[in-house]
Amino acid sequence: MSAGLTGHALAGHVASGQVLAGHVADKQSGEPFFFWLLAVVSVCAALGMIFMRKAVHSALLLATVMLSLAALYAIQDAPFLAFVQVIVYTGAVLMLFLFVLMLVGVSSTDSLVETIRGQRFWAAIGAIGFVALLAVGLGNAALGDSAGLKTANGDGNVVGLARLLFKDYVFAFEATSALLITAALGAMVLAHRERTEPKPTQRDLSKGRFLSGDHPGPLPGPGTYARHNAVDMPALLPDGTPSELSVNPIIAARTDTVERHVDLHGETEEEALGQDVAAVRAVTRESRDAGAESRVVKAGSPVAGAPSEGGAGGGSAGNEREGEAGQ
Amino acid sequence: MSPGHYLALSAILFTIGALGVLVRRNAIVVFMCVELMLNATNLAFVSFSRMHGELDGQIIAFFVMVVAAAEVVVGLAIIMTIFRTRRSSSVDDANLLKY
Numbered sequence: 001m002s003a004g005l006t007g008h009a010l011a012g013h014v015a016s017g018q019v020l021a022g023h024v025a026d027k028q029s030g031e032p033f034f035f036w037l038l039a040v041v042s043v044c045a046a047l048g049m050i051f052m053r054k055a056v057h058s059a060l061l062l063a064t065v066m067l068s069l070a071a072l073y074a075i076q077d078a079p080f081l082a083f084v085q086v087i088v089y090t091g092a093v094l095m096l097f098l099f100v101l102m103l104v105g106v107s108s109t110d111s112l113v114e115t116i117r118g119q120r121f122w123a124a125i126g127a128i129g130f131v132a133l134l135a136v137g138l139g140n141a142a143l144g145d146s147a148g149l150k151t152a153n154g155d156g157n158v159v160g161l162a163r164l165l166f167k168d169y170v171f172a173f174e175a176t177s178a179l180l181i182t183a184a185l186g187a188m189v190l191a192h193r194e195r196t197e198p199k200p201t202q203r204d205l206s207k208g209r210f211l212s213g214d215h216p217g218p219l220p221g222p223g224t225y226a227r228h229n230a231v232d233m234p235a236l237l238p239d240g241t242p243s244e245l246s247v248n249p250i251i252a253a254r255t256d257t258v259e260r261h262v263d264l265h266g267e268t269e270e271e272a273l274g275q276d277v278a279a280v281r282a283v284t285r286e287s288r289d290a291g292a293e294s295r296v297v298k299a300g301s302p303v304a305g306a307p308s309e310g311g312a313g314g315g316s317a318g319n320e321r322e323g324e325a326g327q
Numbered sequence: 328m329s330p331g332h333y334l335a336l337s338a339i340l341f342t343i344g345a346l347g348v349l350v351r352r353n354a355i356v357v358f359m360c361v362e363l364m365l366n367a368t369n370l371a372f373v374s375f376s377r378m379h380g381e382l383d384g385q386i387i388a389f390f391v392m393v394v395a396a397a398e399v400v401v402g403l404a405i406i407m408t409i410f411r412t413r414r415s416s417s418v419d420d421a422n423l424l425k426y
Contacts, residue, residue, distance in 0.1 A: 035328050065363060072373075081392075096403060103407065146329065
């Protein structure tokens with residue numbers, strides 16, 4: 001709803017802007033095409049950033065907005081800022097955002113419950129009012145012509161910027177260095193966690209692992225004996241049941257991972273898993289029978305290879321133990 | 328293209344960012360919307376710089392970028408600290424000072 005009304009405000013504003021616009025001193029061919037392309041892309045990406053429920057999607061759409069803004073800077077004779085935008089914003093700041101998102105947890109999505117009643121409605125009303133205010137202000141402003149940066153950029157954009165930065169704005173530049181040091185220190189203080197107990201030694205860790213009574217070994221790897229060795233495919237235990245421990249809970253919580261396995265031969269995931277379970281059960285039963293008769297152990301994959309007469313007799317006992325631990 | 332076009336785009340992006348700050352709950356997304364607002368003002372500064380034929384606007388935009396980078400570092404550290412103690416990145420849950 002707010003998007004449509006914002007669009008109306010934009011149309012009205014652009015109409016008034018065109019009335020005011022005189023001729024532009026530094027006319028560039030192809031500028032209108034790129035402006036409208038990038039404007040549409042950036043506004044759509046910004047709206048998508050607001051309405052996407054997953055924070056990672058928002059971050060990627062913000063990257064789109066920032067890249068199109070970098071292109072707009074480049075169009076407007078600000079090549080240095082364009083590159084700084086790409087390197088600092090898209091490269092550093094946004095990757096920092098993604099790092100924190102991954103630390104906090106990708107699965108966290110926004111709740112859609114309004115804690116303040118009517119908050120979204122009034123926010124939209126406020127946004128429309130703000131856009132109308134800005135549009136009226138811009139429509140009334142005598143913007144006039146664009147002088148262009150041909151003379152200011154005469155020695156090159158970077159040289160011109162450096163001349164200003166180290167002459168007129170040198171105090172602000174020095175203050176910036178203080179700000180950056182303060183920010184770095186602040187981040188270090190905030191991220192630091194004081195250790196309240198002595199660091200556990202390897203002996204302490206080992207004791208804790210074995211005295212707790214849990215399974216002390218590593219968890220089963222994903223995809224063992226299963227149809228695929230993808231990380232989201234649970235391992236099959238020797239009795240054929242899938243092991244929940246073998247899949248990362250964050251991956252297991254995702255529901256769309258099933259569709260990525262394309263070679264299920266038209267079966268559903270459950271059917272394919274059922275077949276795998278049956279195959280593993282058959283092999284383990286045969287090998288157990290064989291193992292009871294003779295203790296000759298032959299190396300080989302118990303699932304893929306046809307069960308040879310020797311089977312994996314010695315292995316079945318070990319697998320059973322592993323299965324108990326895994327359950 | 329007249330400066331008015333760029334300023335209109337900047338105003339729209341700023342408003343979208345402000346709307347996102349008001350509407351979203353996830354603290355990181357709110358932070359991203361603040362970044363969008365800063366970027367929109369940068370676009371306005373660059374257009375003004377071109378309009379007046381002076382590079383001062385680009386210098387200001389550069390300083391805005393520096394301040395935004397410093398702000399992101401501290402802000403994300405605060406979000407991480409809150410997440411570590413409260414296991415949540417929602418702005419609704421950080422209400423310990425409410426009453």
